[in-house]
Amino acid sequence: xxxxxxxxxxxxxxxxxxxxxxxxxxxxxxxxxxxxxxxxxxxxxxxxxxxxxxxxxxxxxxxxxxxxxxxxxxxxxxxxxxxxxxxxxxxxxxxxxxxxxxxxxxxxxxxxxxxxxxxxxxxxxxxxxxxxxxxxxxxxxxxxxxxxxxxxxxxxxxxxxxxxxxxxxxxxxxxxxxxxxxxxxxxxxxxxxxxxxxxxxxxxxxxxxxxxxxxxxxxxxxxxxxxxx
Amino acid sequence: xxxxxxxxxxxxxxxxxxxxxxxxxxxxxxxxxxxxxxxxxxxxxxxxxxxxxxxxxxxxxxxxxxxxxxxxxxxxxxxxxxxxxxxxxxxxxxxxxxxxxxxxxxxxxxxxxxxxxxxxxxxxxxxxxxxxxxxxxxxxxxxxxxxxxxxxxxxxxxxxxxxxxxxxxxxxxxxxxxxxxxxxxxxxxxxxxxxxxxxxxxxxxxxxxxxxxxxxxxxxxxxxxxxxx
Numbered sequence: 001x002x003x004x005x006x007x008x009x010x011x012x013x014x015x016x017x018x019x020x021x022x023x024x025x026x027x028x029x030x031x032x033x034x035x036x037x038x039x040x041x042x043x044x045x046x047x048x049x050x051x052x053x054x055x056x057x058x059x060x061x062x063x064x065x066x067x068x069x070x071x072x073x074x075x076x077x078x079x080x081x082x083x084x085x086x087x088x089x090x091x092x093x094x095x096x097x098x099x100x101x102x103x104x105x106x107x108x109x110x111x112x113x114x115x116x117x118x119x120x121x122x123x124x125x126x127x128x129x130x131x132x133x134x135x136x137x138x139x140x141x142x143x144x145x146x147x148x149x150x151x152x153x154x155x156x157x158x159x160x161x162x163x164x165x166x167x168x169x170x171x172x173x174x175x176x177x178x179x180x181x182x183x184x185x186x187x188x189x190x191x192x193x194x195x196x197x198x199x200x201x202x203x204x205x206x207x208x209x210x211x212x213x214x215x216x217x218x219x220x221x222x223x224x225x226x227x228x229x
Numbered sequence: 230x231x232x233x234x235x236x237x238x239x240x241x242x243x244x245x246x247x248x249x250x251x252x253x254x255x256x257x258x259x260x261x262x263x264x265x266x267x268x269x270x271x272x273x274x275x276x277x278x279x280x281x282x283x284x285x286x287x288x289x290x291x292x293x294x295x296x297x298x299x300x301x302x303x304x305x306x307x308x309x310x311x312x313x314x315x316x317x318x319x320x321x322x323x324x325x326x327x328x329x330x331x332x333x334x335x336x337x338x339x340x341x342x343x344x345x346x347x348x349x350x351x352x353x354x355x356x357x358x359x360x361x362x363x364x365x366x367x368x369x370x371x372x373x374x375x376x377x378x379x380x381x382x383x384x385x386x387x388x389x390x391x392x393x394x395x396x397x398x399x400x401x402x403x404x405x406x407x408x409x410x411x412x413x414x415x416x417x418x419x420x421x422x423x424x425x426x427x428x429x430x431x432x433x434x435x436x437x438x439x440x441x442x443x444x445x446x447x448x449x450x451x452x453x454x455x456x457x458x
Contacts, residue, residue, distance in 0.1 A: 064293050064339070071346035095384045102342035105382045109338040110293070113331035117300035142381040149374035153334045155324045158365045 002028040004120035006111055006163070007056070009033050011046030012193045013213060014126030014169055017181035019054055021168050022124050024184055030118060031059040032111055036103070037067030039074050039081070042201050046192040053190060062110055072100040074195060081195045083206035095134050096208060098195055104137035108146055108165070115163045116156045123163045131174035131212045143167050174216030182222050189225035202229045231257040233349035235340055235392070236285070238262045240275030241422045242442060243355030243398055246410035248283055250397050251353050253413055259347060260288040261340055265332070266296030268303050268310070271430050275421040282419060291339055301329040303424060310424045312435035324363050325437060327424055333366035337375055337394070344392045345385045352392045360403035360441045372396050403445030411451050418454035431458045 005027035007019045022029050031051040033044055044061060051059040070076035079097050104127065111123050127138040136142060147165050151157040169177050181188065193213045194203035203210050205228040217224035234256035236248045251258050260280040264273055273290060280288040299305035308326050333356065340352050356367040365371060376394050380386040398406050410417065422442045423432035432439050434457040446453035 060297060062294070062297060065291070066342065068289060068291060069343045069346040071342075095387075099384060100342075101345035102338055102383055105338040105341055105379070106335070109331055109334040112334055113295065113300075113329075114298045116330035117298040136384060136387045137382045139381070142378070145374070145378035145381050149371070149378045150334070152368070152371040152374050153366045154331055155328060155365060158324075 002026060003122065004028050004030060004057075004118055005122035005124055006030045006032055006115045006118065006120045007124040008107055008111060008126070009047040009051060010126070011043035011050065011191060012126070012209075013181070013188060013191045013216075014128055014177060015047075016050050016186055016188070016191050017177050017184070018124045018126040018168060019050070019056070020181055020184040020186045022122070022166075023054065027122060029056045030114075030120060031056040032114060033059075033061045034107055034110070035061050035063045036100070037065045037075050039077070040192070040195050040197050042197045042199060043192045046190060046201065050190050053187070060114070064106060064110065066100060066103065066106070069101065073097040074100050081207050083204070095136065098133060098208060099135050102137070104135070104142070105146070108150075112150050112154060112163065116154050119156075121161065121163050122166055124166045124168070126169050127167050128169045128172065128174070128177070130172060131216060133208050133212075140167070140170055143170070173219070174212050175219035178216050178220040178222050182220070193226075198229065202227045204229060231255060232351065233257050233259060233286075233347055234351035234353055235259045235261055235344045235347065235349045236353040237336055237340060237355070238276040238280060239355070240272035240279065240420060241355070241438075242410070242417060242420045242445075243357055243406060244276075245279050245415055245417070245420050246406050246413070247353045247355040247397060248279070248285070249410055249413040249415045251351070251395075252283065256351060258285045259343075259349060260285040261343060262288075262290045263336055263339070264290050264292045265329070266294045266304050268306070269421070269424050269426050271426045271428060272421045275419060275430065279419050282416070289343070293335060293339065295329060295332065295335070298330065302326040303329050310436050312433070324365065327362060327437060328364050331366070333364070333371070334375070341379050341383060341392065345383050348385075350390065350392050351395060353395045353397070355398050356396050357398045357401065357403070357406070359401060360445060362437050362441075369396070369399055372399070402448070403441050404448035407445050407449040407451050411449070422455075427458065431456045433458060
């Protein structure tokens with residue numbers, strides 16, 4: 001029997017590449033997405049399509065309404081998504097308003113719970129700390145600390161069989177991620193990165209996430225399948 | 230202006246004592262509970278009553294359906310709540326079936342998110358590693374690792390202003406907790422500890438949680454206000 005891996009799927013380019021990597025490494029893959037009240041809820045439809053298209057064993061969407069707290073342009077309609085260019089790799093003093101408080105901590109915590117029930121020994125998350133928006137919970141030091149905590153948190157962890165958190169994209173540039181995914185046969189036309197994609201999945205082309213994605217395709221020399229407004 | 234503290238409220242004896250401690254320490258207190266699909270959902274009504282009775286500034290119940298994963302007697306009706314006596318402080322090799330995978334990790338992660346939006350610098354959780362059910366995520370080493378991770382996870386943490394996780398009960402016996410709470414004026418008749426309390430809030434008197442509570446009142450020499458079936 002194959003070992004199980006749980007992959008966090010946002011519907012975006014990075015997490016889809018992660019799924020392709022985990023499949024290529026021979027795991028039975030389980031997909032997990034979050035309906036957290038995100039502005040760009042269309043990404044969930046993309047995640048579901050991707051999970052189906054790529055043949056995950058099981059796929060769950062967990063509702064966790066972070067709009068109850070707000071505090072981010074992605075979970076509070078009163079906060080505008082910036083459309084001005086920012087630096088490629090912003091410093092932590094410039095964490096943008098699209099940062100969602102504790103989002104990856106919450107997502108990884110829930111993944112840890114499902115992984116323990118599934119008896120999955122591997123969790124993949126597509127965080128990246130090169131071409132990224134400067135979120136603190138995308139950095140390697142955060143993931144390492146989460147791993148240490150997780151090993152103490154669960155029955156499986158205490159028994160030395162807790163999941164390993166894999167971040168295969170963490171040190172890659174966006175263009176390297178795209179090249180790697182293209183080699184693995186990822187269909188990026190299924191993915192949505194835009195923070196304010198419309199209901200048909202069309203991207204704004206202006207937000208931080210769109211700009212990182214666009215530059216990535218340009219630099220990779222891969223044709224960009226994104227539908228822009 | 231007073232500093233803010235966020236208190237995780239389960240409706241039980243320990244978290245209610247935590248709230249009394251935080252109030253006594255002079256914080257403006259915010260209450261947070263989770264509707265996680267728990268068998269003993271009546272505890273949520275107790276938590277709400279307690280929050281109101283003790284005058285928290287704001288109170289939220291976050292729905293996070295852990296029944297989607299199951300894997301515990303508290304979130305899967307097919308797993309029975311044990312009614313046989315267990316040792317007072319079980320070893321980790323005897324983690325009982327009432328353990329809910331990653332529950333405290335998930336709860337603290339969500340608390341971390343709300344605390345950041347609130348700008349609350351203190352989070353209280355009533356975990357205890359003396360008279361407890363042997364859950365890995367109630368131990369001091371887990372809380373310490375969570376704190377380290379949290380300091381790296383959020384904007385507030387990175388800026389050195391992330392919340393401190395307080396566990397004032399972690400080394401107290403159940404009877405000491407009851408004595409302390411009684412001194413602080415806690416009305417324990419409002420609290421529910423039973424894993425399978427009925428709809429009127431009556432306790433079974435047999436489960437692990439009931440036995441720890443009963444012994445606590447006995448040893449504290451405080452009259453037990455619990456309504457048993």
